[in-house]
Amino acid sequence: LANPSLPDDILKEAVPGNIRKAEHFLAVLKRLVRFLDGRLETENVENEMPVSFVASIHSQAGIDQRMLRFCYDRLHSLLLTLEITDTDEFMHIQTICDFATLIGTYSRGFSIIIEPYDDRMPEVRDPVIQLSCHDASLAIQPVFDRFQTVVITSGTLSPIDLYPRLLNFNPVISRSFTMSLTRDCICPMVLTRGSDQLPVSTKFDMRSDPGVVRNYGRLLLEMASSVPDGIVCFFVSYSYMDGIVNSWNEMGILQVISLTSTLF
Known part of the structure; x- marks a missing residue:
C-alpha cells in the first residue's frame, strides 16, 4: 500500500527507452537530485502545483513527464536485477523516485510545498520539500483496488453521506447508529x-x-x-x-x- 497508486494504462506501458539502460537512468536521477537541491535554495515558503513543477524539471534538467512517471518502476526493476535484498540503504533514493512518479502521474490533487525553515527552530536553516495530497480518494484508491470488501467505521463520520463523495466510492451498505452509554465515561x-x-x-x-x-x-x-x-x-x-x-x-x-x- 505504500507504493504510488498508478492507473492500469500506465502500468501496462513500456518503460521509456531513454531510461531503459541503468547508466542512463542513474544519470537522470543525478540531474533530478541536482534540480531538487537547487530548489531548496530559497528563503521563502513556496507552493507549486505538479504541472508547473514538472515543467520546471523539464526545462532545467531535461527530464520529461513520462520519464518521471516511470522512476519508481525503473528503480524497482534495477534493484531486482542487482539482487539487492537490503533496500534500507536505498530508502532516500526510493523516496525521490516515489516523489517523481507521483508528480509525473497526477496533474491535480497534489501540491509541492518547499519550506526553508522548521517552525520549531526558525533560526536554523532546514529546507524540506513536501508533496501534499489534497484528494483523499487518491490515497484510499489502493485499498479499494486490493480488497473486495472494505469496512469504514468511526464515531466521527458525520454527515455520513459526505464521505463517499470525498473518497469517490459507492457504498453498498451505509448505516448510522446512535451511541448509548450505560455510565458517564467522559468527565x-x-x-x-x-x-x-x-x-x-x-x-x-x-x-x-x-x-x-x-x-x-x-x-x-x-x-x-x-x-x-x-x-x-x-x-x-x-x-x-x-x-x-x-x-x-x-x-x-x-x-x-x-x-x-x-x-x-
Whole structure:
C-alpha cells in the first residue's frame, strides 16, 4: 500500500527507452537530485502545483513527464536485477523516485510545498520539500483496488453521506447508529493553573514554556498514579508531542509514569 497508486494504462506501458539502460537512468536521477537541491535554495515558503513543477524539471534538467512517471518502476526493476535484498540503504533514493512518479502521474490533487525553515527552530536553516495530497480518494484508491470488501467505521463520520463523495466510492451498505452509554465515561475538566499555581496553556506562545511542560507532566503523573487502566494523552500537534515528550524524558517524568501505569 505504500507504493504510488498508478492507473492500469500506465502500468501496462513500456518503460521509456531513454531510461531503459541503468547508466542512463542513474544519470537522470543525478540531474533530478541536482534540480531538487537547487530548489531548496530559497528563503521563502513556496507552493507549486505538479504541472508547473514538472515543467520546471523539464526545462532545467531535461527530464520529461513520462520519464518521471516511470522512476519508481525503473528503480524497482534495477534493484531486482542487482539482487539487492537490503533496500534500507536505498530508502532516500526510493523516496525521490516515489516523489517523481507521483508528480509525473497526477496533474491535480497534489501540491509541492518547499519550506526553508522548521517552525520549531526558525533560526536554523532546514529546507524540506513536501508533496501534499489534497484528494483523499487518491490515497484510499489502493485499498479499494486490493480488497473486495472494505469496512469504514468511526464515531466521527458525520454527515455520513459526505464521505463517499470525498473518497469517490459507492457504498453498498451505509448505516448510522446512535451511541448509548450505560455510565458517564467522559468527565471534561478545564485546567488553567498547575500545582505550583503557574498558568498552563497550549497556546503557541506558551506551549514551550518549561513551567507549562513541567506542570502538564506532573498532571499526567498524578493521573497515572490514580487511574487503574491505561491513559490516552492527546497533543495539539505531532511536533508539539515530540518536543514535550523529549522534555518529559529529560525531566525523568516518563520513567516514573512507566513504573506507575501504562501510557498509550
